[in-house]
Amino acid sequence: MALDPAVKNLIDTLNEQGLKSFEQMSIAEVRGVVESFSDLQAPNAVVARVVDTVYPGPGGDQAVRLYIPESETPLPIVVYIHGGGWVAGSLDVTEQPCRALAADAKVIVAALSYRLAPEHKFPAAPEDAFAALNWVVEHAADFGGDGTRVAVMGDSAGGNLAAVTALRARDTGAPVLRAQVLIYPVIDGTARFPSREENAEGYLVTTAAIDWFWEQYLATPEDAENPYASPAKAADLAGLPSTLLLLNEYEVTRDEGVDYGRRMADQGVPVQVELYEGLVHAVYWMTGAIPRSAELHGAVVEFLGKQFAG
Template sequence: MGIRRTFEKYLVAGLVRLPESWLLKMSGGAPLTAEGKRLDTQLQFLLALAAKRPRIDQLPVDGARQLYRDMAYSFGGRARPMSRTEERRVAGPYGDIPVRLYVPNGLPQGPAPTLVWFHGGGFVIGDLESYDLPCRQLADQARCQVLSVEYRLAPEHPFPRPVDECLAVWRHVAANPADYNADPARIGVGGDSAGAHLSAVISQQARLAGEPLPRHQLLIYPVTDLTREWASHTTYAEGYLLTRDLMNYFMSKFLPEGTDVADVKVSPLQAADLSGLPPATLVIAGFDPLQDEGRAYGDALARAGVPVKVLNYNTLTHGLISLAGVVKAADGAMAEISAAVRAGLGA
């Protein structure tokens, strides 16, 4: 398995560097466009490769999780070296929670800016390994420590358990920064997709409880509102990695029957008051079904007086952070995202 995965990784990295005309020919012959936007050609080729794999929403949960790990490895770049990584555990409401601390090379001595990271995957897939490469890149380029959290997943642990666990980790780190060599004034939260949802919810819940707030929240194509169907859910329902069927697959496993989808822990956009929340970096992908609700959350934060930096990547899809090192446009996006995190944490 290891040899095959390594061969595939280097094969993909080589193929995406072929001339654009070749990549288009191998991925259907014509550029993919929608709403006046054109999909990045390298990414279009990777989508064609991904389409040859089984569909996550048609697999048993264990198979879906393994496929996600394999794709994250095959379609991701090389691992950036760290000064050190540490495997730890944090006591949580349902048992210990594995976390991994990434410390990049060259950080100044003393308490360091730290990003508590919650991975994506629809609350059903994703783990420390499938997000190892993006966490290393964020740590290196944002010049901060990254603490990656492996919260429990649905359907074994449905809502509200993932939310409860991530809140527990945030509270633990905020109360014990010295245990992580973290500067208490420079600790942020961040994640992509489901992880961005968790970051938004944690920021809201900490404010409601009068607890220490994150310095900054990094919200990469977040899930913010399950109370309605957004136009982008339909326009980008199929063909761009995250599909409407896949979103339904995730939510069917994450939300127990009868869950109130207007609960702010499910739909943070439904919060009555967003004032006083931490400054945010909001990332939008142009070929992503979640883009409308992401923009709506950014607009709502701005109306509430929260400083928001919006980064739009109109040629890219959901999952762009896992493609850096292979897709050139994703490299540029990750560099900008990292710079925003560095500024947001005062790194």
């Protein structure tokens, strides 16, 4: 399918503005560009309460923001981990998608911050994410949540961290997760799939940029073989929770996601894979600029509704 017209218009506009590829920027520039995604988002949905607090991470307290809809009964919880190549991203730039998810899925969204690379390389981020999940489950009742109905969710590098968190929860036996939602996850530090060549340039996030993000994140090249850095390296995927995997046609990481979904399904994990033709990486954060980003949001809402039923 041809590139979605709204996506093409956005890419053309950014090219006219002279936007550089991420690997050509400084860390500060990358972080500024990622924060600017707020300008591409729809207006914020209304939720009953937004609570800023902290969870105790291995390297010290980290921020977590709770989006809590009105409810007279305990609500399911989605632990959301933002993307940004492990280098960038924040609670502020993901305010809109988190509010929309809480309002439309009728769930508590616990959006967490974590230590960023290159100042804090692997394994800092996944250690924080797993600590946050445990804190959320332990304190669920304090903010009206149901600690027996919990999912992890993330996009891009956050999808990596969500997948790793699900692996760690399975490996340790707790917390028990109902589901994982992986939105165009970056999950293979040595990936050599065709989409790396097919979509290497011209679709917002290049192959060179993905490689650069991995370089910022990993402490050593050998870390790319560690399943808690590259979940695609996990040989045993059995026992993972029900999974929604959202991928886009024109993205570098498409095929590693397809392969991960196939391997999970082969090992008995209930997997729903959605491949969106004409779309590119990062559209989940572009609700104001890319109307079809609503398709991804709708798929997440529908999937979580089924997983949390009962």
